[in-house]
Amino acid sequence: MAIYDHPIHALDGSDATLSDYSDKVALLVNVASRCGLTPQYEGLQKLQDTYGERGFTVLGFPCNQFLGQEPGSSEEIAEFCSVNYGVSFPLFEKIEVNGADRHPLYEELTQVADAEGGAGDVQWNFEKFLVSPGGTTIRRFRPGVEPEAPELVAAIEADLPS
8 A cells, every 4th residue: 555655746736635536547657748658648538538437557657867848847748738638647746756855656666576577677658567456465576568559458357456
C-alpha cells in the first residue's frame, strides 16, 4: 500500500491522493507531449475507455527529463491531451522520475524489475507500471511496449476485480 501514501498534486495544482485509486488496477505512466512515443496516448485512452468501468485507470505523470519533451505548463499539457487525444484519465503534476529530485513515488516504482529482470531508472517517456488493487503486485513495462500490447492487456485483465 506504500505507493498510495506519497503526496502528489493533480495537474491543476490541487492536492490529490493516490489512495483514491487503491481499489483499482492502475497503470502509472510517465508521459510527454513532444516525444516519438506520444501517440501512445491514444492507446492509453483506449485502455481507459475499455476497462475504466471495470475497476481500471490510467494515471499520467508528465515528465520533462527526457530531452525536454514535456516543456509545457500544466494548462498547456491539459489542453494538448484533451484536444489531441481526448484524455479522460487523471493527470498529475509534472514530476521527475530519475535522479536526485526523483519523486518518492518513482523512487519506489523504479525498484520494480521488468520482465527481463531489469530494475532501476526509467528508460524513457511512456514507461508503464501496472499496479494491482491494493498495490500488492506491480509489473513494469518498458516504453516500447505499446498500451494495447497483448502482454499488457493480459496483465490488466488478470488483475481486474471480479
